[in-house]
Amino acid sequence: EAAEYNMKMHPMWQGPLAVPGGDRQSPIDIVVRKSVLDTQLKPLVTDYDPKTCQQIWNNGYSFLVEYDDTSDKSTLKGGPLQDKFRLCQFHFHWGENNAWGSEHTLDRRLFPAELHLVHWNSDKYSLFEEAVMEENGLAVLGVFLKVGKRHEGLQKLVDALPAIRHKDSVVEFTRFDPACLLPTNTDDYWTYHGSLTTPPLTESVSWIIMKQHIEVSHDQLAVFRSLLFTSAEEEVQKSMVNNFRVQQPLRGRTVRSSFS
Numbered sequence: 001e002a003a004e005y006n007m008k009m010h011p012m013w014q015g016p017l018a019v020p021g022g023d024r025q026s027p028i029d030i031v032v033r034k035s036v037l038d039t040q041l042k043p044l045v046t047d048y049d050p051k052t053c054q055q056i057w058n059n060g061y062s063f064l065v066e067y068d069d070t071s072d073k074s075t076l077k078g079g080p081l082q083d084k085f086r087l088c089q090f091h092f093h094w095g096e097n098n099a100w101g102s103e104h105t106l107d108r109r110l111f112p113a114e115l116h117l118v119h120w121n122s123d124k125y126s127l128f129e130e131a132v133m134e135e136n137g138l139a140v141l142g143v144f145l146k147v148g149k150r151h152e153g154l155q156k157l158v159d160a161l162p163a164i165r166h167k168d169s170v171v172e173f174t175r176f177d178p179a180c181l182l183p184t185n186t187d188d189y190w191t192y193h194g195s196l197t198t199p200p201l202t203e204s205v206s207w208i209i210m211k212q213h214i215e216v217s218h219d220q221l222a223v224f225r226s227l228l229f230t231s232a233e234e235e236v237q238k239s240m241v242n243n244f245r246v247q248q249p250l251r252g253r254t255v256r257s258s259f260s
């Protein structure tokens with residue numbers, strides 16, 4: 001019944017997607033007591049320029065806030081990373097209710113949503129499309145969301161969502177500083193090697209999962225759920241909810257922590 005449970009819970013995926021030889025798949029459950037402290041891990045250094053924010057659009061899986069990544073204006077370095085990584089977009093995954101929605105879990109604990117800030121290695125590659133095929137071509141910062149007080153910085157983004165209800169709709173979205181979505185403590189995180197959690201599921205991601213979550217209000221999360229998977233033409237409209245992948249096997253990987 002586990003399989004059908006997974007199917008029922010995750011209508012987006014019609015059954016486990018077989019990835020040939022996939023032994024570095026994401027997301028995973030982070031077993032906190034099995035993570036290994038790595039004292040070599042440095043603090044994360046984010047340097048985001050709000051002027052590089054360009055648009056927000058509904059891609060039929062989630063909504064993406066896209067940044068101009070034609071130069072090193074919004075970057076991530078430090079942490080487990082040897083190179084400089086350029087921010088190209090951020091998006092979220094969420095559930096139909098507050099009981100589930102995140103992709104990663106902490107000791108099997110599900111959060112109502114998860115933020116992904118997607119960066120690609122601009123020291124080694126010249127395009128996201130190139131980096132996405134290479135081991136460690138990408139670095140994704142994951143932040144758990146909990147329901148609580150209203151997140152003032154998020155509201156500008158929430159107010160833009162009704163304009164992109166349908167798949168493939170896009171609106172201009174400028175001067176948004178993604179740093180406002182990071183928790184106050186970015187020194188404590190887990191990191192492991194994994195994959196994209198949506199097709200093409202390529203195993204090119206250094207995952208960096210923040211220990212500290214951010215809080216958003218119930219109403220803000222409800223607006224996420226007002227988005228649609230379907231385009232305006234389709235007769236049957238489907239609510240954009242449960243857009244997360246099931247946890248994948250660890251396959252002997254070690255999850256390192258930057259803190260004890």
Ligand SMILES: NS(=O)(=O)c1ccc2o/c(=N\O)[nH]c2c1
Nearest residue numbers: 116118140195196197198199200
């Ligand atoms: N959900 S995720 O693993 O952060 C992620 C990030 C960037 C991505 O680009 C994709 N196709 O071009 N899928 C994808 C998933």
Ligand SMILES: [Zn+2]
Nearest residue numbers: 091093116197
């Ligand atoms: Zn994601």
